[in-house]
Amino acid sequence: MHHMYYSSGIFGWIMGVIHLVFPLMVILILFRFFTGRGNSLLPVQSYRSERDPLEILKERYVGGEISREEFQRMKEEIRG
Template sequence: MMHGWGYGMRGFFGGGMLMMGIFWIAIIAIVIYFLRNSNKSTNRVETYRRDVKEDPVEIAKKRYAKGEISKEEFQEIKEELKS
């Protein structure tokens, strides 16, 4: 009768503890993976926007449309950028 109980405990400590350790390491690795990738996915759009270079004339057009610069200043900027 004791032999059956002892055999089960030996199996638990022999392979069961190893499997439990592997299980928790895998869970922790999965959580870290998702935490890192969720942060990167939100930054991809911002990185793309920073990488795209706007044309200086387009910037001047936007500033003129907002009223930040006058028509004369806009014309000067365009002429200066052409040369």
């Protein structure tokens, strides 16, 4: 039996795409929920908050963002 949504023309094409995309979206949402990766809408922020502060400081020093003195001072503050 021919489904009424799959008619000829642009509307039939759009409904076909929706029927393909919707199940994929549901699977993605369920995956993120069950793996714990759905806690933040901005994964970059959650990644940054989980990183070691000393590693971030080392990266900034190596990248030339801070001087050796600033690096030493901040490293002592982190450890202290």
